[in-house]
Amino acid sequence: MTAFKDGELPKLVKTLLRPAPKLPLAVLLTRAVRRIAVRRSDLIERLGPTARVPIAVMPSDLPFSFRVSLDGANARVDVVTAGEAEKAAARIRAPLLILLGLLDGTYDGDALFFSRDLVIEGDTEHVLALRNTLEQADLTPAEFAGLGGPAADLVNRAATELLSGARRLVQAPAPQKLPV
Amino acid sequence: MPARRKRLELVCPAGTPAALRTAVDAGADTVYCGLNNETNARNFPGLNFSENELATAVRYAHGKGAKLLLAVNTFARAGATAIWTRAVDVAQACGADAVIAADLAVLDYAAKRYPDLRLHLSVQAAANTPEAIGYYQKTFGVRRVVLPRVLSVEEIARLNQEVAVETEAFVFGGLCVMTEGRCALSSYATGKSPNLTGVCSPPDHVVYEKTPDRRLLARLGGFTVDRFDEGEAAGYPTLCKGQFCAKGKAGYLFEDPVSLNAAALLPGLQEAGVTAVKIEGRQRGKAYIGSVVRAFRRAVEDLAGDGKANDLAEALTALTEGGRQTTGAYRKTWR
Numbered sequence: 001m002t003a004f005k006d007g008e009l010p011k012l013v014k015t016l017l018r019p020a021p022k023l024p025l026a027v028l029l030t031r032a033v034r035r036i037a038v039r040r041s042d043l044i045e046r047l048g049p050t051a052r053v054p055i056a057v058m059p060s061d062l063p064f065s066f067r068v069s070l071d072g073a074n075a076r077v078d079v080v081t082a083g084e085a086e087k088a089a090a091r092i093r094a095p096l097l098i099l100l101g102l103l104d105g106t107y108d109g110d111a112l113f114f115s116r117d118l119v120i121e122g123d124t125e126h127v128l129a130l131r132n133t134l135e136q137a138d139l140t141p142a143e144f145a146g147l148g149g150p151a152a153d154l155v156n157r158a159a160t161e162l163l164s165g166a167r168r169l170v171q172a173p174a175p176q177k178l179p180v
Numbered sequence: 181m182p183a184r185r186k187r188l189e190l191v192c193p194a195g196t197p198a199a200l201r202t203a204v205d206a207g208a209d210t211v212y213c214g215l216n217n218e219t220n221a222r223n224f225p226g227l228n229f230s231e232n233e234l235a236t237a238v239r240y241a242h243g244k245g246a247k248l249l250l251a252v253n254t255f256a257r258a259g260a261t262a263i264w265t266r267a268v269d270v271a272q273a274c275g276a277d278a279v280i281a282a283d284l285a286v287l288d289y290a291a292k293r294y295p296d297l298r299l300h301l302s303v304q305a306a307a308n309t310p311e312a313i314g315y316y317q318k319t320f321g322v323r324r325v326v327l328p329r330v331l332s333v334e335e336i337a338r339l340n341q342e343v344a345v346e347t348e349a350f351v352f353g354g355l356c357v358m359t360e361g362r363c364a365l366s367s368y369a370t371g372k373s374p375n376l377t378g379v380c381s382p383p384d385h386v387v388y389e390k391t392p393d394r395r396l397l398a399r400l401g402g403f404t405v406d407r408f409d410e411g412e413a414a415g416y417p418t419l420c421k422g423q424f425c426a427k428g429k430a431g432y433l434f435e436d437p438v439s440l441n442a443a444a445l446l447p448g449l450q451e452a453g454v455t456a457v458k459i460e461g462r463q464r465g466k467a468y469i470g471s472v473v474r475a476f477r478r479a480v481e482d483l484a485g486d487g488k489a490n491d492l493a494e495a496l497t498a499l500t501e502g503g504r505q506t507t508g509a510y511r512k513t514w515r
Contacts, residue, residue, distance in 0.1 A: 046226050108465035111499045114414050114437075121390065124417075125225055125383040132226030135465050136196035174498065175467070 007095040007117065007172030008061040018063040022079035029077035032144045033068070036137075037075040043133050044072050050129035056080075056088035059096035070130075090126040093119040097172050100163060102131070103139055106175045117173055187484040188446065189456035191249070191348060192473045195227045195463055200237045202466045204246045207477030211241055212249040212280060213462065214378075219267040220251040221304060222462040223378030235274045247277035251462075252290075253302035254378045255283045255361075265289050272297050280326065282361055291320040300324040300348070304361035304375060310342035317345050324348055326458065328360045329440070333448040333510050340453030349449055351442040352472055353460025354416065354501060355435060355508055356380075365419035369401035381418045388417075398422075406437075413437075413503040421501075437502035443476065444491035445510050446483050468499050 037044055044051050051071050058065040065085035067078040085091065092099070098117055101107040109131045112118035120127050141159035142152035164175070192208035194200035203211045214220025216228035229237060234250070241248040250271040256264040264283065268290045271279045279297060281287050282304035290297055303326040307313045316322040324346040327336060340347055356363070356374075366380045367373040374380035385401045396408045398417040405422030408414045415421050415437020424433040440460070442449070449457065457480070459472050475492045482488050493505055 045230075048225060050225065102465075105466045108468040108499060110416075110464055110501075111468060114501055114503060115498070116396070116408070116411055116414060119390070119396075120388050122387070123384070124386040124388065128227075128383045129225035131465075132196065132224065132463075136198045136226075138198050 007098050007167065007170050009096060009170060011061075014061060014063050022064060026077055026079045029066070029079075030075070032146070033070060033075045033077055034073060035146055036139065036143060037070060037072050040137065041072070043137050044070065046133045046136060047129055050126045050133075053090065053123075053126045054088050055126055055130055056085035056091040057099060058082060058085050058091060058093040059099055060093055061095045088122065090122040090124070090130075091120070092127055092130075093121070095170070095172065097163065097167050097170060101167070101172070101175070103134060104141075104160070104163070105135075105138070106163075106167075107173070109135075112173070115173065186450075188450055188454065188480050189348075190473070190476055190480050191456050191458040192476075193353075193459055193462040193464070193469065194237075195222060195224075197229065197233050197237050197240075199462075199464075199466050199469050200248075201240060202470045203473050204241055204244050206470045206473035208246055208473050210247040210249060210277070210456070211237075212251055212458075213237065214251045214253075215267050215270065217263055217267075218376075218378045219254055219264050221253050221302075221374050221378050221380075222251075223254075224463055225383060227463060231270050231274075234270060234276070238274045238276055242275070249278045249280050249300060250274075250276045251280040251302065252286055253280050253282045253304045255304075255375050256285050257376065261285055261289075265293075268293070268297075278323070287316070287320040287322070295321070298323050300326060301345075302326055302361075303328055303350070303356075306359065306361040308339070310339060313339075313343045313345060317343070324455065326350075327454075329355060330360075330509050332512050333445060333452050336449065336454060337452035346455035347453065348456040348458050349442075349454045350440060350460055351446065351449070351457040352476065352496070353440055353464075355438065355440045355506070356420075363420070366400075369403055369405075369419055371401075381416065386417045415502045436504070436506075438504040438506045439500035439502075440508045441491070441493060441496060441500070441505040442507050442510050443479050443493075444489050445507060446479055447487060447489050448510075450483065464499075471499060472496060 054067050054069045056067055064079050065082050067080050069076050140156045142155045147155055189209045191210045192203040194203050194211045194213045200211050214228050238248045252267040264286050272294045278300050279290055280300045280302045282302040299322045301316050301322045306328045308328045313325050326348045329350055361375055370382055370385040372379050372382045381400050387399045389397045394410045397404050398406045400417050420434045421437045423430050475495050479490050
């Protein structure tokens with residue numbers, strides 16, 4: 001018997017994060033996505049009409065969800081309850097480390113859907129547009145943090161190590177990206 | 181000591197410029213892609229290349245010794261052929277190594293306007309007889325035919341003896357129902373088809389719904405096409421891979437949700453005279469592209485070296501539809 005299963009963070013994390021203030025996190029994330037949206041206008045173009053549609057990203061092992069809108073300079077991330085997230089036109093649900101693995105190219109979205117590690121609900125068109133845009137984005141943790149140069153390399157390497165270690169620990173699906 | 185064999189050409193998919201770079205870096209000899217409109221059979225939101233991105237992609241591929249093919253493989257609409265002819269113009273202007281086409285009007289335009297532009301016949305043309313292939317070769321100068329996934333390895337060998345063009349065979353990825361280029365199932369449910377608008381089961385007609393008993397329903401155009409128990413491996417929401425009731429029994433009537441994996445048949449396909457092997461999946465992510473291309477690169481190199489086959493089943497199971505693999509029509513062992 002193990003405390004970890006299916007890639008989910010331990011329940012204790014959910015309990016500890018429940019009282020945490022949501023606003024600072026929303027502000028930080030909004031700032032990050034606006035920076036990327038402004039710098040990478042090609043991504044907003046690729047998103048098409050989906051840029052104007054709020055999409056719910058629902059980490060199944062966190063006590064809150066994210067409502068993400070990527071409308072260029074007006075892009076924003078709200079930290080919302082699961083009930084509020086359910087009202088979004090399109091919803092993506094998975095453990096946090098799996099969702100992050102979709103961002104960094106560790107996982108293939110279709111394969112996660114086939115294995116039921118990823119749940120898609122609502123207007124599939126928007127989920128697909130977002131997934132395909134993220135595939136093209138090649139976003140790194142440093143870009144989210146607004147870092148460049150040697151600091152960016154350091155942060156990216158550290159984040160990759162941290163995430164793969166965490167995925168092993170919580171028995172997330174094996175990375176689908178085979179080693180080079 | 182066994183004689184060294186000629187390497188099979190490895191043709192790989194790319195739905196985005198990032199995926200193209202992944203495919204090339206992972207060892208693709210050739211990458212195929214499409215423009216972001218209905219001229220190709222993977223016309224999904226957020227996918228494909230703008231004209232500028234295509235030009236950059238050609239430079240990247242050529243810089244690394246790889247080729248780039250542009251799929252212009254849907255059927256042009258009467259009275260609205262401009263985007264298809266424009267796509268051919270773009271391929272020529274960008275320096276693409278070939279255009280993959282199926283429609284007679286597109287082939288005719290490309291052959292007449294750009295006689296030096298190499299033409300490959302798309303799987304959408306469903307050409308599987310020497311007569312059909314001979315027609316495309318003589319009429320439009322087609323140099324390669326992508327074989328429909330209806331032939332056994334023995335049938336491919338016989339076909340190759342009777343045609344004067346190269347042949348390319350799918351070896352991995354999603355399987356299409358067995359009348360390629362002529363499927364009306366998606367049109368029936370949604371009004372859009374892979375052959376005309378480039379989308380099979382268009383995502384704006386797909387809805388997934390969780391039931392109170394925690395099952396997942398996949399709906400297409402209002403039809404429930406499949407139902408999965410909690411934890412059960414799922415497939416694409418296509419009618420051909422949906423469940424139907426026939427003679428009082430529910431089941432996968434046309435096709436199971438399963439992916440093609442013909443890695444173990446590479447030696448047979450090479451013996452049969454196939455020039456190139458193709459990986460399906462322009463709609464898939466970089467993790468899929470990188471892993472599948474690297475695995476097949478190794479298999480192709482092993483085959484060219486000692487002639488040994490490797491089924492790659494274990495390495496690639498996690499990436500397959502429904503978590504299952506088949507050799508499809510190549511062995512014709514299904515019910």
